[in-house]
Amino acid sequence: MEGLNRRREVTTNGSKCYIDAAWDNGSTRVGNFFQMPVTHNAIFIKATSKVVQSPLQAELVGMQLTMEVATFLNLAGTIFLTDNATIADTAKMKNFDA
Numbered sequence: 001m002e003g004l005n006r007r008r009e010v011t012t013n014g015s016k017c018y019i020d021a022a023w024d025n026g027s028t029r030v031g032n033f034f035q036m037p038v039t040h041n042a043i044f045i046k047a048t049s050k051v052v053q054s055p056l057q058a059e060l061v062g063m064q065l066t067m068e069v070a071t072f073l074n075l076a077g078t079i080f081l082t083d084n085a086t087i088a089d090t091a092k093m094k095n096f097d098a
Contacts, residue, residue: 014038014077019066023058026050030062032069034078045069059084 018033027050034043047065052058059082070078082088 014079015070015075016079016081017066017070017075019059019062019080019082021055021058021062023052023055026053028052028058028061030058030065032062032066034070034073034075036075043069043073056084056086059087063087 014037016035016037018035019031021028021030023029028048030045030047030049032043032045034045036042045065047062049058049061052061063080063082066080070080
């Protein structure tokens with residue numbers, strides 16, 4: 001898994017996954033879209049949860065689901081794209097204790 005970027009055009013021959021989550025009053029909705037340019041395949045995943053307690057936690061649950069699916073499908077070199085600046089900036093620092 002190559003990296004995590006804020007949503008913008010990323011050039012790669014590998015897979016890309018777009019991640020988004022919404023949280024409202026204890027209910028979370030997650031959407032993931034995997035794009036495999038080499039094979040022209042795509043996977044769409046939609047999920048819900050009632051255990052998340054904040055918008056940031058909703059985004060992190062969406063990221064976790066996405067990474068677990070990518071690992072299960074053996075999608076090496078996947079680039080993950082999110083619209084959440086907090087998650088993307090933290091991942092870029094590669095220091096999660098900060």
